[in-house]
Amino acid sequence: MSKTIVEKIIQLHSDEEVKAGKIVWMKIDIRTARDFGGPNVVKNIEKYYPNEQLPDKQNIFFTFDTVAPAKTIPYANSQQICREFAKKNGIKVFDVDAGIGTHILMETGLARPGRTLVGTDSHFNILGAVGAFGQGMGDQDIAFAFRTGKTWFEVPETIKINLKGKFSYPTTGKDLVLYILKKIGSKGALGKCIEYYGECLKDLSFAEYITLCSMMTEMGGIVSFPEPNQNVKNFLIERTGENPEFIYADKDAKYCDEIVIDVNDLQPQIACPPKPDNVKDVEILKGLKIGSVFVGSCTNGRIEDIRDVAEILKGKKVAKEIMLRIVPATKEVYGQMLKENLVQILYDAGAIISNPGCGGCASGQIGMTGKGEVQISTSNRNFTGKQGAGKTYLASPITAAFAALKGEL
């Protein structure tokens, strides 16, 4: 029977015949838990499986991405519970210096096409960027996956989205995904997968693939697969040392819906508070006064994103009283920023640069907004309270950098 990408990946990990709508057992290649959710995973394992060996330990990991290093005692305790459990069981920890877990999985080549990975992070579907099935789950499900190496899953249906046309600078992958979100809404992909096809994908950087996949969560979806381009292939070859074997959908695969989205002349987009799908053209909000800018998160914390910002700020200063905070997604990105002298450029422009992690996104290490403060953020959620008491607008690193320079949109 012909299959979609998700059906094929799950089929590779299941003994049962896989088709959309069916609940099946599937093998999970990589299991992780992070500082948020991790302690409960540990608690469940110790309660239900005391003194039992975990199988396939070299494919189990802890990552400390949300509040790194811990800024409160409860967070410090959470991380310590995970560390001690990991030590006792011989499990690797990517500690507080390492960065966001999903990004580490891609950088280390652990996430690759056709693999299945789960973690306690609702943006695990970001791994669709490398053609992998990534899924965030609750702590009970993850504890079970740690112990058994498998999980059950209702095979999702898939929407096929054809992107028609092309766009160019200063419009980026972030603008593209915000635009798609505007078109299909926060329930547009509820419980479903998306396969993306179209000319414009060819020009996207690997970082833009990450951005596109990361906001699947905000569309209510399971995981999305943009047709891989040369940039994704190059990244995978470099990280895994092998030619990537992508899983492609069968020609006559069954989709629950097919949508064409015209992206010709797409303009920069911005999501207004309090919802990620409340998207408008930046142009409409021109002149909006802002107080702070956050560049980072799993959605826009790659080196390409930070280069975009540095290029705009080089030799200039951010507007008076504007606080610009920059957080690389991982230690590797941070290292690259140093090598390319971006830290100096951004420092000279007046930015605050922090160690890697989720940064401002998860009430993390680089502060929150105060009441009345207007923030431009490159992250993926602008719900009330998520990044502080202020108002958060979601945009691309380029839009964010120009706003920092002018003090307004």
Add this chain to the structure above:
Amino acid sequence: MKKKMKIQGKIWLIIDKDKNLINDIDTDMIFHNKYLAITDIEKMGQYTFDNLEGWKDFSSKAKTGDLVIVGKNFGSGSSRQQAVDCFASLGIQAILAESFGAIYKRNAINSGLPILQIKEIDLQRFNQREEIEINLVDGSTNSKYLVIEPFSKVQKDIYQAGNLFKFGKI
């Protein structure tokens, strides 16, 4: 211990004033967030449907072994486990719905509470509190006016073991 794959019990048709099955019953209507601090299963039952118009007295009427029949999108909303456990607390044997919220479905299956997907139901043919019989293996019932989806293999495995964690021991 093998759990029985054939169940029988008296039904609660969760209907509105117009006698239609109620759709979109969310987790706040099932188990309101003001009771979230309750973690003891025994104590959860009394609050079941305590925020659902027309059914606030459900917990005092429900009997051990009863079956609950609801409309579409049952259990949408938050991921709270209490919205599943409160039925187990009352001794409800199974929940039959025209469809379930995705997280609710995961939580219910993981905790071993039989939830069943209705394929077809002719509501007029059923009386409140009448007794029905369901075969969880093949989905057959003792009425031709009610067709349900049989258990998937996953659901059967977890149900037989008791819950997800007990299944993980096998």
